[in-house]
Amino acid sequence: MLLPIFHAKTVIFKGVSQNGIFFFSGRSKVVNLVLNDHSIRYVELKQKNPVIPHHYGQRLLPSGIVTDGKIQDFDTLVNILDECIAEWKIAKREIRFTVPDSLVIIRKVSIPADVKEDEIHGYLYLELGSSIHLPFEDPVFDTISLGVEKQKQEILVFAAPEKYVTEYADLFKFVKLKPVAADISPLAIYRLYHQSDMAVRNEILLSVQFDLDVVSMCVFEEQIPVFMRHIPGDLKESWKVKRSRDNQTSQELVYEGEIAELTFQLEEIYRDIAKLMDFYRYSLTQGENEVSRILVNGDHPLLDRVLSDMKERFGIPVDTIKIKIQNSDAVELPRAFNLALGLGLKEV
Numbered sequence: 472m473l474l475p476i477f478h479a480k481t482v483i484f485k486g487v488s489q490n491g492i493f494f495f496s497g498r499s500k501v502v503n504l505v506l507n508d509h510s511i512r513y514v515e516l517k518q519k520n521p522v523i524p525h526h527y528g529q530r531l532l533p534s535g536i537v538t539d540g541k542i543q544d545f546d547t548l549v550n551i552l553d554e555c556i557a558e559w560k561i562a563k564r565e566i567r568f569t570v571p572d573s574l575v576i577i578r579k580v581s582i583p584a585d586v587k588e589d590e591i592h593g594y595l596y597l598e599l600g601s602s603i604h605l606p607f608e609d610p611v612f613d614t615i616s617l618g619v620e621k622q623k624q625e626i627l628v629f630a631a632p633e634k635y636v637t638e639y640a641d642l643f644k645f646v647k648l649k650p651v652a653a654d655i656s657p658l659a660i661y662r663l664y665h666q667s668d669m670a671v672r673n674e675i676l677l678s679v680q681f682d683l684d685v686v687s688m689c690v691f692e693e694q695i696p697v698f699m700r701h702i703p704g705d706l707k708e709s710w711k712v713k714r715s716r717d718n719q720t721s722q723e724l725v726y727e728g729e730i731a732e733l734t735f736q737l738e739e740i741y742r743d744i745a746k747l748m749d750f751y752r753y754s755l756t757q758g759e760n761e762v763s764r765i766l767v768n769g770d771h772p773l774l775d776r777v778l779s780d781m782k783e784r785f786g787i788p789v790d791t792i793k794i795k796i797q798n799s800d801a802v803e804l805p806r807a808f809n810l811a812l813g814l815g816l817k818e819v
Contacts, residue, residue, distance in 0.1 A: 500564055500565060501564070501565045501566065501567060501651065501652075501815070502515055502559075502566045502567075502648075503515070503814040503815040504566050504568045504569075504648075505568070505814065506571075507682060507684055508532070508537045508539070508683075508685070509532050509534070509537075509683055509710075510529055510531050510532055510770065511530045511532065511551070512529040512530075512807065513527060513528055513559055513811060514526070514527045514812050515815070516812070516815040519666070519816055521666075522663065522812065522815075522816065524796060524812055526559070527808050527811070527812075528558070529807065529808075530554070530722075531712045531722045533547075537571075540573040540574045540635070540685075542635075542642065548642065549645060552642070553646055556647075563647050564649065565649045566648050567650075567815070568653050568814075569656050569659060569810065569814060570636055570639065570654070571635075571685075572655070572656050572685055572699075573685055573701050573703075575630070575631045575699065576606065576628075576630050576699065577698060577699040578605065578627070579617070579626070579627055579628075579697070580595075580626055580628055581624065581626075582594060582595075582623070582624050583622070583624065584623055588616065591616075591626065592612075595628065605630055608632070609632065609634060610630040610631065610633060611630065611632075611633045612628050612629055612630035612631070614626045614627060615627045615695065617695075627696075627697065629655065652818075657680070657691075657696050659810055659811075659813035659816075660680065661678065661696070661813070662813045662816040663792055663794075663812055663816060664676075664792060664813075666816055667794075669792070675690065675691070675761060675762050675764070676691040676764050676766055677690055677691075677744075677748065677762045677764070678690075678691060678765075678766045678768075679766065679768070679769070681767055681771045681774060683704055683724065683770060683771050683772070685702065685703055686743075686769075687701050687702075688700050688702075688747055690747075692760070698751060698755060700743075700747055702743050704736075709732070710724045710725065710726055711724070711727050712724060713725045726772070737776075737780065744765075745784075748785075763787055764787055764788045764789075765785060765787060765788070765789045766790055767781060767789060767790070768809045768810065769807070774806060778791060791806060792809050793806075
């Protein structure tokens, strides 16, 4: 069984099986794109096992073009994407892309035990708004069954608003790219984590995607994502795009706010992470399970500081994924590209 296979008119989400990750050879020319509030990144893979990046690049976005994962200035974004496509030489290519974390929810629901697997989607659509409630209308979603108990079937629902998911697919089509698959960031990162031989049997993993605009947290029981929460980045307006001091043709983010504000925000996020771990332990599992490991990835410019802080604060292992660049034992792929790299391990 694959999870999640997120059906929509233009996108398909596929992920992890209960017996292991599925890795297929796929199409060698598929480009992996990650677009968030402040950046566009791409990665092409040379090979999947071991995973080796071939080409990669990024373009930082001005503020206000994408906000909370929603496209605000379609025309400007089209112009920027056209420039990226020309620079990266990916015109008319097939692409995978991620749906922004701020648009995605995971919800556990109970349905009658006699609802068959091929009838679950239809049942959910009928029950939306009555016995099943989501925080938005017209969702696209997928499910995974967690088993049957006392005449009830427990399922996980992965959902996002169809309007915004379709808008991303339409954006890519408008610039003559060919979207063939979409995904959510926790599954993309988990594929890379698993492929890197970091997964431990019976662990409860908290994956933290620590980006500039949002911090997304997802708890995995074995290979199944069971709970997800997002924290907006309140100080993202204080980070400005500047030309790199080392390379005038590249860009970097420079913080122009008060250091005390930044420290306060990071401390608030650490407290929210601790609260989520307590909520999972005491409310979701009634003290039976607790997070045993934290995986940190993301594009926040202070990610090294975040890792150091979290290692001091939490009494469990805190890890990140390090990928070597082809033909180099010393140079690592910048961690900001790990999400796009994990996306490249997805079946098309």
